Structures are given as C-alpha cells and as structure tokens.
Amino acid sequence: DQQVKQNSPSLSVQEGRISILNCDYTNSMFDYFLWYKKYPAEGPTFLISISSIKDKNEDGRFTVFLNKSAKHLSLHIVPSQPGDSAVYFCAASASAMEYGNKLVFGAGTILRVKS
Amino acid sequence: KAGVTQTPRYLIKTRGQQVTLSCSPISGHRSVSWYQQTPGQGLQFLFEYFSETQRNKGNFPGRFSGRQFSNSRSEMNVSTLELGDSALYLCASSLGNRAVNEKLFFGSGTQLSVL
Numbered sequence: 001d002q003q004v005k006q007n008s009p010s011l012s013v014q015e016g017r018i019s020i021l022n023c024d025y026t027n028s029m030f031d032y033f034l035w036y037k038k039y040p041a042e043g044p045t046f047l048i049s050i051s052s053i054k055d056k057n058e059d060g061r062f063t064v065f066l067n068k069s070a071k072h073l074s075l076h077i078v079p080s081q082p083g084d085s086a087v088y089f090c091a092a093s094a095s096a097m098e099y100g101n102k103l104v105f106g107a108g109t110i111l112r113v114k115s
Numbered sequence: 116k117a118g119v120t121q122t123p124r125y126l127i128k129t130r131g132q133q134v135t136l137s138c139s140p141i142s143g144h145r146s147v148s149w150y151q152q153t154p155g156q157g158l159q160f161l162f163e164y165f166s167e168t169q170r171n172k173g174n175f176p177g178r179f180s181g182r183q184f185s186n187s188r189s190e191m192n193v194s195t196l197e198l199g200d201s202a203l204y205l206c207a208s209s210l211g212n213r214a215v216n217e218k219l220f221f222g223s224g225t226q227l228s229v230l
Binding site: 004006009031032034036041042043044045046049051089091093095100101102103104105106107108 | 119121146148150155156157158159160163165170171173205207209211213216217218219220221222223224
C-alpha cells in the first residue's frame with residue numbers, strides 16, 4: 001500500500017511563477033516530512049523538511065506547508081527557476097522506534113520550469 | 116567532508132548471477148540504509164544497518180541481503196538476479212540517532228541492469 005502519494009507525475013511552470021507540488025499521506029504515525037530533489041544520474045538531495053508540530057517551514061525560495069487534518073503537504077517554489085527542473089520526492093518518517101530512520105517516499109513529481 | 120560514495124556507478128549482469136554493491140557513508144555516520152528506485156515507483160526501502168546490525172527491513176525477498184562493517188561501510192548483495200531487479204540502488208547515511216528526526220544523505224547510486 002502506498003502510504004505516501006504524489007498524484008501528479010509531472011508539472012510544467014513558467015520561469016518566475018510559483019511551482020506547487022503536492023503530497024498526501026495515509027499513516028497517522030508519520031511526524032516528520034521531507035522533500036528531496038533529484039537530477040538524472042545523481043542521488044536525491046535534501047531540500048526542506050517539516051515536523052508535525054509545525055504547519056509551515058520556509059527556506060529561501062522554498063516553503064513547505066503541512067495540513068495534518070487533511071494529511072496533506074505541499075512544496076511551494078517562488079520564483080521558479082530553470083535550474084529547479086528535476087524530480088521532487090516527498091518523504092515521511094515516524095519517530096516510533098519500529099520505524100527507525102526509515103523514510104517512506106512518494107513516486108515523485110517531475111518539475112519542468114520553462115524559460 | 117566527503118559525501119556518501121557508492122561503487123560501482125553502473126553494472127550489467129545477466130539473469131541468475133549475483134551482484135555486490137558497496138557504500139561508504141559520510142564520516143561519523145553510523146547508519147546506512149539502502150533503497151531501490153524503479154521508474155514510477157519512487158524509492159523503496161530495502162534495509163538499514165547500524166553498528167553492524169540490521170535494524171530495519173523492507174518488504175523484499177531474501178535474495179536481497181546486506182551487511183555493515185566496523186568502519187560503517189556497507190555492502191548489499193542480490194543473488195539469483197531477475198530482470199525485475201534492474202533499478203537504481205541508492206545508499207543513504209545518517210548519524211542513526213533514533214531519538215530525533217533525521218534526514219538522510221544519499222549517494223549517487225548504482226545503476227544495475229539485468230539482461
């Protein structure tokens with residue numbers, strides 16, 4: 001069963017506009033959420049994270065919003081730049097001991113920023 | 116500080132063979148996790164090692180195994196390769212502190228093709 005879902009396989013945005021990537025989860029045990037960015041032939045690199053005690057975290061052009069009641073999070077990139085074109089993965093983890101350091105990933109969203 | 120190093124970058128094997136992948140974590144990191152990435156499937160958790168012990172395991176058959184050495188380096192082995200094992204295998208490291216939420220640092224991966 002897919003506990004973390006990214007329902008949009010791809011997204012195309014004009015340079016300078018906002019990119020919004022969405023992610024839904026089903027497991028109520030998840031209390032830490034991360035976004036990773038991946039270029040072809042490279043490993044995923046950490047972008048931004050949010051703890052379940054917050055509903056927003058901002059880092060430069062990147063903001064993550066968490067809606068616990070809806071089990072939904074989103075990543076906003078403003079303004080979008082061509083270098084942001086990559087695959088974006090949403091991931092979640094739970095601090096319960098049996099989960100350890102395991103991250104559960106979504107299938108990814110391909111973001112294309114057109115210049 | 117050197118990042119997570121995975122070798123080899125590319126591998127071509129035939130069905131029935133076995134393969135060993137290697138991962139050197141970031142210095143000081145004691146947890147090493149392995150993930151499989153296939154197109155459209157996101158990253159699937161294989162297992163996590165900490166202090167030479169498997170601490171967590173995903174839902175993969177017994178053909179997938181791993182180990183960790185005293186210097187925290189890890190190897191992953193896949194026996195009796197099947198066509199469906201063709202994937203990008205990613206290694207990630209972290210301090211391994213279960214008391215806090217941790218982000219994982221990924222290597223560039225090993226692209227395995229099974230013919």
